[in-house]
Amino acid sequence: MISTHEMLRRAQRNGYAVPAFNVHNLESINVVSEVATRLRSPLIIAFTPSTITYSGFESLFAIIENLKNTCDIPLTMHLDHHEDIQIVKDAIRYGVRSVMIDASHYSFEKNIEITRDIVSFAQKYGASVEAELGVLSGQEDDLVVDQEHSSYTDPKRAKEFVDKTGIDSLAVAIGTAHGLYHGEVVLDVDRLSAIRMEVDIPLVLHGASGLGIPLVQDCIQRGICKVNIATELKIPFAKSVLDYLHAHPEESDPRKYLTPAKQAMAIVAEEKIRMCLSYNRV
Numbered sequence: 127m128i129s130t131h132e133m134l135r136r137a138q139r140n141g142y143a144v145p146a147f148n149v150h151n152l153e154s155i156n157v158v159s160e161v162a163t164r165l166r167s168p169l170i171i172a173f174t175p176s177t178i179t180y181s182g183f184e185s186l187f188a189i190i191e192n193l194k195n196t197c198d199i200p201l202t203m204h205l206d207h208h209e210d211i212q213i214v215k216d217a218i219r220y221g222v223r224s225v226m227i228d229a230s231h232y233s234f235e236k237n238i239e240i241t242r243d244i245v246s247f248a249q250k251y252g253a254s255v256e257a258e259l260g261v262l263s264g265q266e267d268d269l270v271v272d273q274e275h276s277s278y279t280d281p282k283r284a285k286e287f288v289d290k291t292g293i294d295s296l297a298v299a300i301g302t303a304h305g306l307y308h309g310e311v312v313l314d315v316d317r318l319s320a321i322r323m324e325v326d327i328p329l330v331l332h333g334a335s336g337l338g339i340p341l342v343q344d345c346i347q348r349g350i351c352k353v354n355i356a357t358e359l360k361i362p363f364a365k366s367v368l369d370y371l372h373a374h375p376e377e378s379d380p381r382k383y384l385t386p387a388k389q390a391m392a393i394v395a396e397e398k399i400r401m402c403l404s405y406n407r408v
């Protein structure tokens with residue numbers, strides 16, 4: 127099974143991005159793995175701390191290990207937006223091989239210090255590490271950042287950050303936001319190109335829900351190798367459950383009301399894989 131590092135390097139060499147789907151339960155794990163397998167796409171299944179609290183780390187780990195053995199596509203379990211150093215290290219010790227340490231809310235120096243600590247630990251286990259420089263607005267898990275406290279990634283600092291930490295991939299802030307957008311989205315794509323000029327590791331786009339396909343594909347051309355999708359998977363799922371139970375208020379069988387929800391989510395997952403140009407790559 128190839129690592130997230132190698133998955134992203136392949137994407138970088140071949141001009142596509144690996145989709146990283148944030149999942150919340152067994153249904154969403156089934157949807158993204160089935161769709162990615164059908165479309166022959168590499169897949170990163172991502173978990174925020176609150177999803178792990180919700181479903182249980184050991185259960186999630188076992189489910190993903192099983193999928194690695196049964197889906198014949200490159201597939202990794204990835205810890206998204208983890209800030210607790212001890213939790214990240216424990217997960218790596220347990221067997222997780224792909225993590226994001228998010229110390230982006232600290233000072234530049236502190237971000238480097240925390241990230242470097244995780245990288246040197248992860249290297250002993252062959253685990254891949256993503257970190258973030260700059261701060262996205264919006265809501266990620268329980269953390270809310272308003273526009274005035276967000277900041278874009280500085281290209282020169284990105285180079286220094288990558289050199290000093292030894293990370294495998296870098297999440298950049300170029301105007302995307304977590305959650306949904308209000309109004310037209312303007313991304314600083316020239317900044318992305320400038321970061322790419324300074325930094326040769328795979329770049330990661332967070333907050334891709336709600337971005338148009340041409341915009342995301344432009345970002346992929348400019349160096350994005352991993353695209354995170356969370357909010358846009360949740361919406362069709364919730365809407366389908368709502369519609370189903372509205373039409374069948376007596377229904378109590380989760381298999382009845384969750385099956386159309388899974389189908390609605392699968393349509394979006396397929397769109398996102400096609401957007402990432404990651405289909406027919408394995």
Ligand SMILES: [Zn+2]
Binds near residue numbers: 266304
């Ligand atoms: Zn994110």
